[in-house]
Amino acid sequence: MMKFLGKLTSSIKRKGKSASSRKNLPKELAEFERRIGYHFSNPELLNQALTHPSFHEHKKQKPNNQRLEFLGDSILGAILSEKLYHLHPEIDEGALSKRKAVLAQGSTLAQLARKLNLGSFLRMGASEKKNKGNERESTLEDGLEALIGAIFLDGGMSAAKDRVLSWLGEFNSELDNSHIKFNPKGQLQELVQANRPDDKIRYKLIKESGPPHDKTFRMRVTIGESEFGEGEGRSKKEAEEKAAEEALLLLAKDEHNAPRGKSSRK
Template structure:
């Protein structure tokens, strides 16, 4: 593949022996054929295999349920969209005028599909081992940040609530601070306030629920920081 840093995989055509695969991976169906939906299908299977294999090796004593929840956490739409933004895929997407005008290049679902399609394009161009070597580093930060296996799959609001209940402390209060943006690109800002210990955090997201989760995660980081940060 020719990239010295696989976590920052080169998306220029010369990095591919078959540059048409890269072009197809970054073409949304709104732009016509060939588009990336078939590649997305293949890439989804590859990503799930790579992550399953990595988790199996990383957590040798963990049962199937926790492994399944951890994989779901790592390959969920928002996680893949975050990788797409790290790789700056949005501006590189080829889309129809309507989809581009509506902000499709910023939409999580489209970005996540593009990541899966890109994985398949790398696989078809360079083979299984090269693809795995290029793709796994994209997931490494999120994999390293996973909570302990018994907590995987619980969202931040649930974990914060359990932490507070376990110490007989009052539950958090979530307050909507602002709602802005056009209908297709709403942004919500929420405050999460704790009474014991007294603190408040804020979160911003594309839905009120997402903003609450971000605020709860920020509160958790203060009251129950990761082991390595203590």
Template sequence: MRSDGVLNAFAGHEFAEPALLRQALTHRSAGSPHNERLEFLGDALVSQFVAEVLYRCWPGADEGALTRARAELVRESALAGIARTLDIGPKLVLGPGEMKTGGHRRDSILADAVEALVAAIYLDAGFDACRAAVLPWFEPLLAALPAPNKVGKDAKTRLQEWLQGRQHPLPVYALLHEGGEDHARVFRIRCTLATPALCTEGEGSSRRAAEQQAAEAALKEIEA
């Protein structure tokens, strides 16, 4: 922040053109210039940076695994998580309506702002500087990815494949509880395996979500 109140440094980059940073953080609800055009450019840049790092880090992965991994890293919730790490929300410029409804916390707005910020850094400092500034944002997400052959597969699918690969019986899912108000349903599911003998439970706002949680718990037990 300069002494005149203009924000000119953010996320490790000092902007030669602070107007680019302000535009990147301005939602269309606040008027023009807003960040939609920057978001378009940033989306392409993020995809390229992530594709390159996956290509280098996973030399044995096929195209399908690389594509699924890239989709995991650049999806809305992942970018919104980066935005929260960077503390972008409080710095967003929003219109009165979006401010009233908590737009600075909404995943879609936060993810768009990350892409716009990437484009702003690129336009301000060039490709190499942008790449150097942005790739560290994705390092924790990259480190948290499962093995290439597991990326993009949900817990139920991974559990089924693990069991089938060893010719074990498939899991049985049973509903233990369903309750709550219409707008806040709660489901509890039990996942039972015959081999290895194991029972786990999961809870979620839908039956599918609860089954996924129970399957994830079973996988963790197996891997442990």
């Protein structure tokens, strides 16, 4: 797989235009390169990775980051798969897939994008920017995948792998709570039934935002009469899962692993 991707990179480089000069690189792009720890031989790839579809919404032939997002998604999957394969020789394919799903899920990628301050450098249409589209989780996730795709085309698999694993930082710590992040609603249900069988878990929609084609939902979870977490996602189901994750992490701090009193989270 890696050899094939390497050949693909070389082929694309041969067919593409020669690397753009860095002499006229805008200051904001140079600043973002410092943030991500990678300098592009062809800065146009970076520029494209940071171009949201809304920036050229009335110019169909103008490039945006959607194709790079498609590529970056596959590259990210290959990097994570290889890393997990070597990191956990003792677990089977099913368990590896679950851990990969945790690391590649939208909330993880969006959080990583926020650490890189990617949203501040995205080029967007005026209306999208006014609606704070650069803060939307789905936009940040797509932008990060596009960035990975751009680095892959510019520097190959080695460069993409180096950056992704560097951004993830303490890789093992990201996996420590994977058992919580996989089916969090089910685990929360089991925990509450075992400790407080008379309490009911309820999920309530507290906010809905964004255009019809790209909505964001925020849900709150209560256990009995107490509020234990909130979560945001592209769907109500995803938002409920995030809320359940937060509740589980909060309950994990309780030495008895049981709801007691009202949470301070409103």
